[in-house]
Amino acid sequence: MTDAVRVRYAYLGPSGTFTEAALRTVPDVEHAELLPCASVPAALEAVRSGEADGAVVPIENSVEGGVPVTLDELADGRLVITREILLRVSFALMARPGTHLEDCKRITTHPHAAAQTRHWVADHLPRAEVMLASSTAAAAAAVAEPGSEFDAAIAPRIAAEQYHLNVLADQIEDNRDAVTRFVLATRPVPPPPLTGADKTSLVAFIRDDHPGALLEILDEFAVRGVNLTRIESRPTGDGIGRYCFSIDCEGHVEEARVGEALMGLRRVCGEVRFLGSYPRADGARISTRPGTSDVDFRDAASWLASLKEGRT
Numbered sequence: 301m302t303d304a305v306r307v308r309y310a311y312l313g314p315s316g317t318f319t320e321a322a323l324r325t326v327p328d329v330e331h332a333e334l335l336p337c338a339s340v341p342a343a344l345e346a347v348r349s350g351e352a353d354g355a356v357v358p359i360e361n362s363v364e365g366g367v368p369v370t371l372d373e374l375a376d377g378r379l380v381i382t383r384e385i386l387l388r389v390s391f392a393l394m395a396r397p398g399t400h401l402e403d404c405k406r407i408t409t410h411p412h413a414a415a416q417t418r419h420w421v422a423d424h425l426p427r428a429e430v431m432l433a434s435s436t437a438a439a440a441a442a443v444a445e446p447g448s449e450f451d452a453a454i455a456p457r458i459a460a461e462q463y464h465l466n467v468l469a470d471q472i473e474d475n476r477d478a479v480t481r482f483v484l485a486t487r488p489v490p491p492p493p494l495t496g497a498d499k500t501s502l503v504a505f506i507r508d509d510h511p512g513a514l515l516e517i518l519d520e521f522a523v524r525g526v527n528l529t530r531i532e533s534r535p536t537g538d539g540i541g542r543y544c545f546s547i548d549c550e551g552h553v554e555e556a557r558v559g560e561a562l563m564g565l566r567r568v569c570g571e572v573r574f575l576g577s578y579p580r581a582d583g584a585r586i587s588t589r590p591g592t593s594d595v596d597f598r599d600a601a602s603w604l605a606s607l608k609e610g611r612t
């Protein structure tokens with residue numbers, strides 16, 4: 301394969317991050333060019349500018365919920381999500397050879413990793429200070445620097461080999477079932493085909509602040525039997541008290557109940573930004589409630605047409 305046709309993927313780097321591990325699950329990634337970026341905004345900007353064809357970024361974790369920087373960056377609607385990836389995350393404490401557990405006073409890691417190992421650190425290193433880094437692998441790289449100000453990093457075990465560090469403690473996550481959800485974002489393209497186990501993401505902006513505005517949004521989903529998998533309010537940045545709603549729901553825009561819910565939102569909201577329909581990473585098939593399948597919507601539409609033609 302020549303360089304001219306190689307797909308370029310940006311990701312939260314440097315090499316050794318969980319995001320890289322998530323990216324490595326994308327089909328044909330071995331033929332792609334990987335572009336490590338210093339932050340989530342930088343990875344997404346590489347896609348907007350055309351420097352990369354797609355970016356993999358963390359969007360939600362099972363301990364802390366949505367990742368604000370990713371939700372806010374995607375809310376501009378200039379990119380779409382074409383794939384989601386679920387990754388179990390497990391953390392190790394690593395240090396330069398010769399450092400022992402009791403020497404670890406200054407630890408560095410990514411904020412998500414700090415949140416997911418808080419109890420372990422409090423129990424085992426109660427006097428340690430945790431300083432935040434742009435990623436877990438960036439933290440490992442900083443510890444590996446000669447004369448580093450840090451004693452240890454919390455990072456994926458694989459980063460210890462890459463940065464020549466020793467693992468002092470492994471599997472230090474507070475919750476063994478911690479899962480992080482990543483998405484692949486690209487410049488706008490038609491959604492991948494319907495699989496029957498899909499999700500749709502969007503951002504809804506209320507038209508004018510009024511009682512029941514959120515209820516009106518929820519109603520568009522509820523009356524069509526569309527289940528939400530995440531809803532979060534995020535500030536729009538236009539002033540205190542001004543929020544939009546970042547929403548993931550089950551189903552694909554090609555399914556009538558989802559398409560009709562989007563049209564309903566378009567009517568009741570000030571603005572709706574479609575962020576994509578894509579296969580669910582867990583493959584869980586969606587069971588439609590009675591009266592909300594594509595057949596039901598088609599039947600209702602042809603019944604209405606027959607009324608207009610004078611056939612009762």
Ligand SMILES: O=C(O)C(=O)Cc1ccccc1
Nearest residue numbers: 317318319410412413435436
């Ligand atoms: O810093 C990393 O390795 C990342 O990819 C971000 C992250 C950190 C902790 C859990 C999941 C993702």
